[in-house]
Amino acid sequence: MTPFDRLKKLADKQGLSINDVEEKVGLGKNTLYSWKKKIPSGANLTKIADFFNVSTDYLLGRDTKETKTADLADEDTVFTYEGRQIPPEDLEYMKRLLRGGK
Template structure:
């Protein structure tokens, strides 16, 4: 399975097209389709991994565990691929535990 195949599978599971993913993470049209024939660049690979909350190793096929190298806070507490502040994380944890 190529990085593009993994990306496409992740997008399909969320009801997104590859072009939708490109728009949401600020990449040019057909940038991700180039993954069909070449290994993705580091920056774009990281953007896609962050967007889908998976590891870069998973996208590259080096791991079958999509979250192998991510810590729990970064998996749970991101918005549009960017980590939340410590204060926002603490507030969300309190809300999830019914303490606010």
């Protein structure tokens, strides 16, 4: 499986086209299609990994684990659900629920 195949799988899961991903991440048109034949640049690989919350190793096929973990207490992490950012007030609600409703 190529980096493009992995990218396509991730985009499909979120109902996004490759062009949608390019636009959301700020890449030029057809940049990601070039991944079919060549290894992506480090900067673009990182942008896509961050967007889908996966490791660059997953995109390159060096790791089969699709997701990476993050702690809800991490203030520098943007948490998403179905491609949309979770509002801060919802994150606080989730944290309270995980603490047992306190």
